[in-house]
Amino acid sequence: MTESSVALPVLEVKDLAKRFGDRGAAGLKEVSFSVSSGETLAVVGASGSGKTTLARLIMRLANPDAGSIHLHGRDITALHGEPLRRLRPTFQMVFQDPLAAFNPRASVRRILEDPLRIHALAAKDDYDTVIAAALDRVGLSAALMQRLPLELSGGQRQRIAIARAILTKPDLIVLDEPVSALDVSVRAQILNLLLDLQDETGVAYLFISHDLAVVRAFADRIVVMEEGRIVESGTTDQVLAAPQAKATRVLIEAVPRLSH
């Protein structure tokens, strides 16, 4: 990280707005926040609060109706085509359902080869080495290269999704409920992996979730969304210690508690 990029937030979102298709008047409104390098910002809310729409807007999978998105100070709100493609390596995404996030017919090797190929990140002869190293980095054996995601466990699939996301060495990774589809006992492994990667590379995470317990352990700051708006924000400790908004309290109360 150079000095200048530390000063600018990795991601800055201002007054983002988007109608929820044909769901009527509801939609994202006046959503603003920023994420700095090395930081984890959690976006929490129940289903329908707009978190997924937000993720799609930031990843430029959909166009906002209003507002702006800046990546390292660069306005990407209306970016498309070749200039957008060239920026793609800097911001990546990990999806919620690890099985649905892969082409059902693609082997692990092919899945990890895609980013290398698309952005010419390595010489063709080096693909095997680079892919094996990426698998190793996420705690998987290179022997899995020829397998299909269908044959692997949920935790293994999510590790591959993470490997795919970090291959391009992004500055920002949007994590859309990355552990919600996994067994509770496997979540810790994946979260620890993400934490390690962040310590090593200084990547920023935008962590989307409905599970406050996971967010509590993982995020530096939180914004709480309800029906398309941000109803509360602050550091994780502050918000959870003294929740102001009803939505926040509902989310806190919803966390299952281990009672003895």
Next chain:
Amino acid sequence: MTIIWRQLNWEGRIGVSLLAVLVLMALLAPLIAPGDPLAITGEPMLRPFASAAHMLGTDRLGRDVFAGLLHGTRTTLLVAFFSAAVALIVGSIVGTLAGFLGGIADTVLMRITEAFQTVPGFLLALAAISVTGPSVPTLIFAISLGNWTQAARITRAEVLSLRERDFVAAARTLGMRPLEIAFREILPNAFGPTASLAAISVAAAILIEAALSFLGFGDPNRATWGSMIAEGRTVLRTAPYLSIVPGIALVVTVLGVHLLGRGLSRTERLQP
């Protein structure tokens, strides 16, 4: 091979067996019945099993029915499989482009598809052949004209639903180019339902080819079952075997393709 055999049910196995026999007939035709099948080799109107040299008899001109049967297999299989293949390939490409690009491209492509669909496949083939003249390549082209639209519609429907899936979004976030996403990520996954059309397309192609040659629009330089049936029409009362023998061959072939198609669709998908 054995893996496929083991996975097929009884319908598929009968289908494969029938088709295997036909393929063998086609391949070995020049060995079993050397020479031009359209050449006059014996007395006209010989009955089947009457002469050792002409096992299934001869037609009005003295051409050997058995030789015609064997060589006709080549024409039938060649034209049918290739035209079905062309139809499926063209149809899937059109369907993929329409479903993936959406908007104006979709509208235009679908209107074209509908235009082709409103004309019965046989008439399209007939019209095309009258313009181009009959030969194996033109027959393949003409027959595929009527067959590609179904593949286009089915592929498009699959593509429309696949387009919304996470792995397509993932491909976009990686920066994959749209055409690459359409043909590398989506089409292979959309192809399944279209492939099940293969049996129907082949069967339809066989019958259209037979009908075309029956009417005299087939390749005049080749022995075809359709022309044999047509030839036998005038002497149907006295020598029905001239039409019946190639007719049975047609039925067996379509049956084989149909059974194989059913067998394939019923087998468990290979689980990795």
Next chain:
Amino acid sequence: MTETYLHIRNLGVNYGETAALQDISLDLATGGRLAVIGESGSGKSTLAMAIAGLLPKSAQPEGSIDFPGFPHRPRLGKDIGVLFQDPSGSLDPVTRVGDQIAEVIMTHQGSGWISARVRAVELLDRVRIPNALSRLNSYPHEFSGGQKQRIALAAALAGNPSLLIADEPTSALDTVVQRHIVNLLDELVRESGLTLLFVTHDIALASERADQIAVLYQGRLVETGVATEVLGQPGHPYTKALIGTHISLDTPRRKRLAEIDMSQLQ
């Protein structure tokens, strides 16, 4: 109804060469609430399906599942209600929800169509679907995931069963909806005196609602007993590890989270 509702002895389920379940023995008291906990692949769903009688034909069960209170094998719908994980999968997409619930009632209670529909409205109301009467004629796709699961619950209870098997009923839902559904389930079970078998991978969720806990690991029952004891003084290392990996609101931030170390288990 006898005291023991369910008596399982040495139950095993094999699929060809693979053993999905091995040597499972446990009892469930009438009116009791048993939580079956395990990870994916532990066999917990297989156990639930074996009890419900819903194993696929290719399964080879061995051992015994007895229902002491029944002279015959309990029937699905009438004696046993099942709630599955995928709300969209439980409901017929082309039939109105009112008709689906009414069908269960007519089949198992022998009611006429009108009284079945009246009862269906009551059930929809019970599971807190607003405007139950007008929603009778809606199709499943017009409801949210959480609502569909409530409707599926109503259908599962429509035949007045004595046992409810819930197979990961909230795994596909967000925590807020999960909380509602679990509260609702609790309420209904208490009100009707139902016996409940609840399958989940979330030990905290199980701890909130169960009297009894059974822990499955790779097809074997590693621990079972009264919930407070199993959670308070877990005997088996796997149970201890499961409890250890629970991430709660008190988990300090950024400290390395506890993982299950497989090498330490048998």
